[in-house]
Each structure stands twice: as structure tokens, then as C-alpha cells.
Amino acid sequence: MLAGLAAHIGHLYPLKSGCGPLANSRLFRWLDPAGGPDGIASVTGGRAVVPAGDYVGRSMRFVGDLDPKVSWVVDRVLNSGDIALDIGSNLGLVSLRMAARVGPSGQVHAFDPQPRMQVYFRRTLDLNPDLPITLHPIGLGPESTTLELAIPLNNSGSASLSTQFENLPGTETVQVPVEPLDNYAQTAGITQVKMIKMDVEGFETQALQGAHTFLGQTRPAVILLEENAPDPETGLSPALELLQARDYTLIHPASCTVDCASGPPL
Known part of the structure; x- marks a missing residue:
């Protein structure tokens, strides 16, 4: 009963940030302590199976979203029949929303190398068998390897292939397959894409390096990614510098209006 109350309160949350801190706050952990059974989250696009104690999973259960700014862009970019990539799909929150936008005539390709998250995501896809989502159980990088x-x-949402996170306390490690998108897209038959969302916790530059040909040929309308470790002189991360060098236009979310999807890519 208390968990249901928490979800009811959380789904009323009106702000564009702070979903995760709210769902994982002391109040919400009192209403629904971590360590219970897996839960079902009702989010845009379907019902998702989520681990009870996970940071992202709790946000999905109790607020229905993690970062409404990302959801805002997805809703304004994608339409029926479009193709989208969710790179770093985790529990499938953004993939489900993308699928709701593109509909049965579209496609969503979700990439995530975490074995445990793949199990949850596949259970979610079993709950929503008609969704146009394909889960690719790999990480994306500059070359074919194991990392x-x-x-x-x-907090599976903070999992990273970047070496700077390897030795942090409370962190487990697992060996996962990594492929360059340039090669993998051909194998998977991905020839066009309207939007790419990338959330790979500091591994953005390496993932983009492995997508050099793909990005040149497909020219997605929007690439949405997190900026990590910006250069103090340019104010840009290496990933954004890479995209700028490929003639992509950089748009900060704070300056993005309802027309942010028109014109050159993000």
C-alpha cells in the first residue's frame, strides 16, 4: 500500500529534473525500502520490469521517468515510422518511450552490454511483445574487443566502460563484448536513423569514433548525449568536438525550443 502511495505521489512530480533523487530519497525509501521483490513500472510506452533497489528502477517505478528533458526531446523528434538508437539503454526507459513515438511501422535499436540489465529488459519485452524494439547485448566502441x-x-545507470570508474568503492566489474557501430550496423541491417540517444557514462567519444562512417552516411536529425569532461579552453567535451568537426550543429538543451529538431543535427 505504501509503495502504491509513493508511486501516486511521484507520478505527480512536475519538474524537468530531480526524478532520481526524489525516488531514491529518504522519504521514498521509507515508503518502499530497497531489497524487496522486483517491481513493475508503468512508463510511457509500456510496463517495465525493474529491480527494487536500483536507482533507475526506483525512478521508473515511483516517478515514471528519470530525465524528463530527454523525454521532451524524444517526443518532439520522433514520429510514426522513424528509426531510433538508444545507446546505453539500461532498463529500457527511453527505448519504451521511443517505441511509443515511432509506432509499429518504426524501429528502436537498444544497445546495452550489462548482462543483468539485459535480463530485465528481455522480461520487459516479454510483457510488451508488440513493441518494435530490438535489444543488442553489446557495448559500442572504436574496435571489436572485450572490455x-x-x-x-x-545504480546500474552509472555503469561505464571508461577506465576512470574501475576502482571506485562498491563497484563490480564484468567483461563485455564491444563492437564499432560502423561494423555492427551493417550486420544488423541498420541503414538509417532519425535520432540517437547516447548515455554511456564517459565513453561517448570512443563510441562515436566507432561510428564514423555510419554517422556520415545516415546523418541522424538529432544526436542527444551527455557532456563529460569538457575542455577548459573550448568548453566542449571530446565527443562534442568530434561531432562539431563532422559539421554537426551543437545545441544546448537550455536554448532548445519546440523547433529544436529542425535543421542540422544536435
């Missing part, structure tokens, strides 16, 4: 994925305890 160590660092996964923080109870």
Missing part, C-alpha cells in the same frame, strides 16, 4: 564494464552498486 571491463564497471557497475556501481545499486
Whole structure:
């Protein structure tokens, strides 16, 4: 009963940030302590199976979203029949929303190398068998290899292939397959895309390096990614500098209006 009350309160949350801190706050953990059974989250696009104690999973259960700014862009970019990539799909929150936008005539390709999250995502897809989502159980990088994925305890959404996270306390590691998108897209038959959302916790530059040909040929309308470790002189991260060098137009979310999807890519 208390968990239901928490979800009812959380789904009324009106702000564009802060979903995760709210769902994982002391009040919400009192209403629904971590360590219980897996839960079902009702989010845009369907019902998702989520681990009870996970930071992202709790946000999905109790607020129905993690970062409404990302959801805002997805809703304004994607339409029926479009193709989208969710790179770093985790529990499938953004993939489900993308699928709701593109409909049965569209496609969503979700990429995530975490074995445990793949299990949850496949259970979610079993709950929503008609969704146009394909889960690709790999990470994306500059070359075909196996890398160590660092996964923080109870926060799978912060898992990273970046070596800077390997030795943090409370972090487990697992070996995962990594492929360049340039090669993998041909194998998977991905020839066009309207939008790419990338959330790979500091591994953005490497993922983009492996997508050099793909990005040149497909020219997605929008690439949405997190900026990590900006250069103090340029104010840009290496990933954004890479995209700028490829003639992509950079748009900060704060300056993005309802027309942000028109014209050159993000």
C-alpha cells in the first residue's frame, strides 16, 4: 500500500529534473525500502520490469521517468515510422518511450552490454511483445574487443566502460563484448536513423569514433548525449568536438525550443 502511495505521489512530480533523487530519497525509501521483490513500472510506452533497489528502477517505478528533458526531446523528434538508437539503454526507459513515438511501422535499436540489465529488459519485452524494439547485448566502441564494464552498486545507470570508474568503492566489474557501430550496423541491417540517444557514462567519444562512417552516411536529425569532461579552453567535451568537426550543429538543451529538431543535427 505504501509503495502504491509513493508511486501516486511521484507520478505527480512536475519538474524537468530531480526524478532520481526524489525516488531514491529518504522519504521514498521509507515508503518502499530497497531489497524487496522486483517491481513493475508503468512508463510511457509500456510496463517495465525493474529491480527494487536500483536507482533507475526506483525512478521508473515511483516517478515514471528519470530525465524528463530527454523525454521532451524524444517526443518532439520522433514520429510514426522513424528509426531510433538508444545507446546505453539500461532498463529500457527511453527505448519504451521511443517505441511509443515511432509506432509499429518504426524501429528502436537498444544497445546495452550489462548482462543483468539485459535480463530485465528481455522480461520487459516479454510483457510488451508488440513493441518494435530490438535489444543488442553489446557495448559500442572504436574496435571489436572485450572490455571491463564497471557497475556501481545499486545504480546500474552509472555503469561505464571508461577506465576512470574501475576502482571506485562498491563497484563490480564484468567483461563485455564491444563492437564499432560502423561494423555492427551493417550486420544488423541498420541503414538509417532519425535520432540517437547516447548515455554511456564517459565513453561517448570512443563510441562515436566507432561510428564514423555510419554517422556520415545516415546523418541522424538529432544526436542527444551527455557532456563529460569538457575542455577548459573550448568548453566542449571530446565527443562534442568530434561531432562539431563532422559539421554537426551543437545545441544546448537550455536554448532548445519546440523547433529544436529542425535543421542540422544536435
